[in-house]
Amino acid sequence: MTDCxxxxxxxLAGISxxxxxxxxxxxxxxxxxxxxxxxxxxTRRAEHGGQRLQFDHGAQYLRAAGPGFAAALAEAGAQPWPDAERRVGMPGMSALPRALLGALPLTAGRHVGEVRGRPGAWTIRHWDAKEARPGAPLPxxxxVEDGPFSAVLVALPAPQAAALLPAFGAALAPVRYAPCWTVMAxxxxxxxxPDTLRPEGHAIGWAARDSAKPGRDAGAGCWVVQAGPAWTRANLERPAAEVVxxxxAELAGLARVPLPAPAWAAAHRWRYSLLEAPLGAPCLWDAGSRIGLAGDWCLAGRAEAAWDSGAALAALLAP
Ligand SMILES: Cc1cc2nc3c(=O)[nH]c(=O)nc-3n(C[C@H](O)[C@H](O)[C@H](O)COP(=O)(O)OP(=O)(O)OC[C@H]3O[C@@H](n4cnc5c(N)ncnc54)[C@H](O)[C@@H]3O)c2cc1C
Known part of the structure; x- marks a missing residue:
């Protein structure tokens, strides 16, 4: 039997x-x-008037409570920001997972839509990600079919894992994520x-001058503005262009003065952002089928939880 x-x-969960x-x-x-x-x-990159812009539009900073994640962040060159407890990737947040992945083989740009076969000899079927839409029927x-694999680990947000593996749907049903509209301007x-804002009870949950992070173009005025869950839910299905x-305007309200129009702006909707209801176990592993699941949703809505979940699943599969 193959052992791939x-x-x-x-x-982070899959990489871990x-x-x-x-x-x-x-x-x-x-x-x-x-x-x-x-x-x-x-990290979203853009260009405006010959100037290179970049925005960490997902996770803003990472904390490491345990030694495993702390070592990973150090290995990947994360730097403190905005204080000694929190870390960011250099020169962007996306540099961290790429450094941690290293030379491990990744097939990117492929939407995995089916897992077929039997325990010990699984095949997975994947499509060009540009052709596949979340929630829509498969293209x-x-x-392309790849395999056989001795085991399959699924490290996706819980609703996407449930769509791929309906047999785990009931186990994943209690997990709930908040969505998050993010504006990059x-x-x-x-x-x-100030360079960071976390207003209480406001439409905005977090805003920061991304350019203030270490290793960025400090002179650039790149801002990331993340709506809180209530505002995001109320505006979830609006087109991105209508959200900016x-x-x-909410950011201007915090500044208490009108703000200049942005020279460049875009919005990104995260359907699965921070966790509201985690599973409460480090991972799921079915020894009979040799299929396992990991992700932040197992433990908490933090990058470290994703890292720990992936490590826990690997330890169950290969003690
Ligand atoms: C707006 C926002 C702000 C956040 N802020 C922070 C923060 O400040 N600090 C912090 O610690 N955490 C923060 N988080 C949470 C943190 O980003 C996550 O906990 C962590 O990155 C989750 O890692 P993961 O591996 O579990 O899932 P993901 O990072 O979601 O990885 C899942 C992967 O699966 C892929 N995928 C999905 N479906 C398929 C499919 N069918 N086929 C193939 N691939 C698929 C996706 O492309 C993705 O790469 C934030 C998240 C968001 C969205």
């Missing part, structure tokens, strides 16, 4: 599982629908605001 393990999802298994001598292969590894540790084009002039102005 498929890992679907190359966010892959590294742990590889360290124990197992062959692994990761698949992700994104253009690169990282998932919600993401009619022929998939570049201003030519400095804003009359109202959230920047």
């Amino acid at each position: 393990i498929a890992i679907i999802g190359a966010g 599982a892959a590294r742990s298994l590889a360290a124990r001598g197992h062959a692994v292969r990761l698949f992700d629908k994104g253009r690169a590894a990282g998932g919600r540790l993401a 009619v084009t022929a998939p 570049h201003f030519d002039a400095p804003l009359p605001l 102005a109202p959230l920047l």
Whole structure:
């Protein structure tokens, strides 16, 4: 029997599982629908008037309570910001997962839509991610089939894992995420605001001058503005272009003065952002089928929880 393990999802949970298994001598292969590894540790890059802009539009900063994640952050070159307790990737948040993935084999840009076969000999079917839409039927084009794999680890947000593995749907049903609309905006002039804001009971949950982070173009006025769950839910299905102005108006309310129009702006909707109801166990592993699940949703809505979950799943599979 082949002993290559498929890992679907190359966010921190999938990367952590892959590294742990590889360290124990197992062959692994990761698949992700994104253009690169990282998932919600993401950096959007843009150009405006010849100037390069960048925004960490997912996770803002990471904390390490345990030694395992602290060592991973140090290995990946994370730097303190905005205080000694919190860390960011250099030169962007997406640099962290890419450094931690290293040379592990990743097939990117592929939407995994089916897991087929039997325990010990699983195959996975995947499609060009540009053709697949979340919640929509699988594309009619022929998939690529890979395998056989001795085990399959699924490291996706719980609702996406349930869509791929309906047999785990009941176990995953209690997990609930809050969504988050995020606006990225570049201003030519400095804003009359501190570099970080976390207002209480406001439409905005968090806003920060991304350019203030270490290793960025400190002179640039790149801001990330994240709506809180209530505002996001009330505006969830609005087109991205309609979300920019109202959230920047909320930011102006915090500044108590009108703000200049942004020179460049865009919005991104995270359907699965921070956790409201976790599973309450480090991972799920079904020894009979040799299928396991990991992700932040197991423990808490933090990057470290995703890392720990992936490591816990690898330890169950290969003690
Ligand atoms: C707006 C926002 C702000 C946050 N702020 C912080 C913060 O400040 N500090 C903190 O610690 N955490 C923060 N988080 C949470 C943190 O980002 C997550 O806990 C962590 O990144 C989750 O990692 P993961 O591996 O479990 O999932 P993900 O990072 O979501 O990885 C899952 C991967 O699966 C892939 N995928 C999904 N479906 C498929 C499919 N069918 N086929 C193939 N690939 C698929 C995705 O492309 C993705 O790469 C924030 C998250 C968001 C969205």
